[in-house]
Amino acid sequence: MQLYNNLSAKERAALIEEAGQERLTISFYKYAQIGNPELFRNHLFINWNELDVLGRIYVAHEGINAQLSIPAENFELFKAHLDSITFLENVRLNVAIEQDNLSFLKLKVKVRNKIVADGLVDETFDVTNKGIHVGAEKFNELIDDPDTILVDMRNHYESEIGHFKNAITPDVDTFRDSLDIIEKDLADHKEDKKLVMYCTGGIRCEKASAYYKHKGFKQVYQLEGGIIDYTRQVENKKLENKFLGKNFVFDHRRSERITDDVIANCHQCGNPCDNHVNCANEACHLLFIQCEDCAKKMHDCCSDSCKEVHELPYEEQKKLRKGKGASNKIFKKGRSEVLKFKN
Numbered sequence: 318m319q320l321y322n323n324l325s326a327k328e329r330a331a332l333i334e335e336a337g338q339e340r341l342t343i344s345f346y347k348y349a350q351i352g353n354p355e356l357f358r359n360h361l362f363i364n365w366n367e368l369d370v371l372g373r374i375y376v377a378h379e380g381i382n383a384q385l386s387i388p389a390e391n392f393e394l395f396k397a398h399l400d401s402i403t404f405l406e407n408v409r410l411n412v413a414i415e416q417d418n419l420s421f422l423k424l425k426v427k428v429r430n431k432i433v434a435d436g437l438v439d440e441t442f443d444v445t446n447k448g449i450h451v452g453a454e455k456f457n458e459l460i461d462d463p464d465t466i467l468v469d470m471r472n473h474y475e476s477e478i479g480h481f482k483n484a485i486t487p488d489v490d491t492f493r494d495s496l497d498i499i500e501k502d503l504a505d506h507k508e509d510k511k512l513v514m515y516c517t518g519g520i521r522c523e524k525a526s527a528y529y530k531h532k533g534f535k536q537v538y539q540l541e542g543g544i545i546d547y548t549r550q551v552e553n554k555k556l557e558n559k560f561l562g563k564n565f566v567f568d569h570r571r572s573e574r575i576t577d578d579v580i581a582n583c584h585q586c587g588n589p590c591d592n593h594v595n596c597a598n599e600a601c602h603l604l605f606i607q608c609e610d611c612a613k614k615m616h617d618c619c620s621d622s623c624k625e626v627h628e629l630p631y632e633e634q635k636k637l638r639k640g641k642g643a644s645n646k647i648f649k650k651g652r653s654e655v656l657k658f659k660n
């Protein structure tokens with residue numbers, strides 16, 4: 318029985334285009350107690366592969382975190398399968414604002430220690446003592462409240478292209494870093510202020526809110542369903558949209574536009590731009606913001622040295638890369654000395 322992917326991304330993209338079906342990009346998460354994550358993982362792979370689901374899904378003893386795409390015509394079957402799993406019955410599905418049939422090209426279901434790399438030792442605090450979940454309407458009210466401190470729980474490269482008005486956007490590379498920095502910065506307001514937090518789809522706030530309550534914050538709120546569901550709600554209920562710019566996402570789309578505001582700058586020339594790219598030099602792959610003019614001038618690269626490598630014949634590039642792993646890529650998200658206009 319097939320339990321793993323056997324198509325390359327390229328082959329898959331060709332198949333999707335050929336089929337010409339509409340796909341839906343969806344994300345959801347659920348904290349639960351899963352006795353045998355490996356078994357659960359195989360169960361999901363077999364059933365979802367059948368439904369032509371593609372995506373990145375993490376399963377752990379603590380639950381599931383899924384980002385995926387599915388043919389629109391299989392949605393009801395997929396939903397029925399979710400409902401057949403006790404703890405996923407009626408789970409909230411965050412449907413992407415901007416659809417792209419190629420958002421995911423492989424089905425990867427992985428067993429992990431945790432469904433979010435939060436760096437927290439869960440045994441040291443009560444993870445079930447979470448903040449108050451609020452919808453878009455209440456969230457807007459809270460934003461306008463002078464006693465509110467609004468905090469973006471995402472990383473610097475995410476909030477750089479879009480965030481809520483007046484939010485604190487910590488300049489951090491990881492979720493773990495932001496937890497400490499926020500606690501330190503807001504230490505004097507543990508009792509008198511409302512700590513209101515948000516993230517992409519809500520999952521990071523699930524742990525963060527419990528952690529801050531444990532650290533002594535008295536009034537902790539979190540945006541249910543994150544930016545994705547907020548956007549749906551303001552559209553459906555005709556509420557004011559207090560988000561500015563783009564929502565960063567972790568698939569091939571890289572982001573989805575929420576409002577027309579462009580709040581970031583090209584990291585190479587400083588002109589207004591909020592388009593993330595990866596450096597075309599395979600050995601670099603740096604994530605950064607690049608305008609079309611700079612992309613042309615730099616041949617889609619982040620620096621002159623990357624441009625030189627990128628222009629070499631492929632075989633020579635491969636020789637240069639030999640022995641150097643991909644380990645630098647993870648730590649180079651949006652930060653490099655070559656980027657003159659990265660704040």
Ligand SMILES: [Zn+2]
Pocket residue numbers: 583584585586587588607608609610611612
């Ligand atoms: Zn530029």
Ligand SMILES: [Zn+2]
Pocket residue numbers: 596597598601602603618619620623
């Ligand atoms: Zn580069």
